[in-house]
Amino acid sequence: MHAIAADLNGRGYPVTWVVDRRTLAGDFPLQVVAKVSVVRVLNIALDDRPSPCAPSWQVSMGRPSSVRWEQSAVLALGPGGLDAECVVREALRALGLPLQRAVYH
Secondary structure, eight states, rough: HHHHHHHHHTTTTTTEEESSSSSSTTTTOOOOEEEEESSEEEEEEESSSOTOOSSSEEEEOOOSSSOOOOEEEEEGGGGGGHHHHHHHHHHHHHHHSSSSSOOOO
């Protein structure tokens, strides 16, 4: 999860939250949340339900205060699902986001 967070930060998507282990059983899936814009976030979460395509990732984008995500997709990347760069690249593509954001200081 930290490798995914580092890759997102490097692409100009500032990470705001990383869940890298479960504090309580069933609490939250392993996930990374990053800012896409002033009002939208990107969520990349590991879908740990048993699957022949494991690991698979649930990616979503929307307003953090909203009950529903504006866009979402499931990524079944096969062996690439263990590579942070591949997960980030495919998550951004699935949601139509640029692979690299301009960073203004």
